[in-house]
Amino acid sequence: LAKTTQPISMDSYEGQEVNITCSHNNIATNDYITWYQQFPSQGPRFIIQGYKTKVTNEVASLFIPADRKSSTLSLPRVSLSDTAVYYCLVGDDRGGFKTIFGAGTRLFVKA
Amino acid sequence: EPEVTQTPSHQVTQMGQEVILRCVPISNHLYFYWYRQILGQKVEFLVSFYNNEISEKSEIFDDQFSVERPDGSNFTLKIRSTKLEDSAMYFCASSASGRIYNEQFFGPGTRLTVL
Numbered sequence: 001l002a003k004t005t006q007p008i009s010m011d012s013y014e015g016q017e018v019n020i021t022c023s024h025n026n027i028a029t030n031d032y033i034t035w036y037q038q039f040p041s042q043g044p045r046f047i048i049q050g051y052k053t054k055v056t057n058e059v060a061s062l063f064i065p066a067d068r069k070s071s072t073l074s075l076p077r078v079s080l081s082d083t084a085v086y087y088c089l090v091g092d093d094r095g096g097f098k099t100i101f102g103a104g105t106r107l108f109v110k111a
Numbered sequence: 112e113p114e115v116t117q118t119p120s121h122q123v124t125q126m127g128q129e130v131i132l133r134c135v136p137i138s139n140h141l142y143f144y145w146y147r148q149i150l151g152q153k154v155e156f157l158v159s160f161y162n163n164e165i166s167e168k169s170e171i172f173d174d175q176f177s178v179e180r181p182d183g184s185n186f187t188l189k190i191r192s193t194k195l196e197d198s199a200m201y202f203c204a205s206s207a208s209g210r211i212y213n214e215q216f217f218g219p220g221t222r223l224t225v226l
Binding site (some may be wrong): 041 | 117144146148153154155157158200202204214215216217218220
């Protein structure tokens, strides 16, 4: 499983765009990149997933450069309720069932 | 929207006692997982389960732990003789596919307190 590195924490203000970058230098050819969000005292929640270029859904965008050694989760116009921990996971396409969460990035959105 | 449910929401037990944490995964899912999260720390993988057997387990999942799917809907985690360090939030998850990039749906968790 590819190791991931994220900033430990980030601060932002309401209405700003937040970009959280994850490094995964050892990503394998068939690996996908998945982001989860976790609010305090809740289980993680899937946000977005991608393989290359850009993916957008109603919650976020995911930018993946051509070399795929990093990815950036972009949250447009954050609100206080986006305060959470964000985890970047890199998949193993061999059908691995072992999901490893890193330390994640603790995003704190201020008013 | 279908969801994973867990019971109880909070379990308090004495050290050395056995506890069973229960989960009802999403009905058409085939892959089931248990994770734990000690307060303030990251989510840790314990075990995955498919086709009525353990697929993978972490080094945390020692002989004190076991999992079972006793019927078509429940998925349980048993800790035989609890220790103080087992105090944590335990999350159950399920997914339709075992591919790591397939979305896992997490339950609300059971907070286990070992006294």
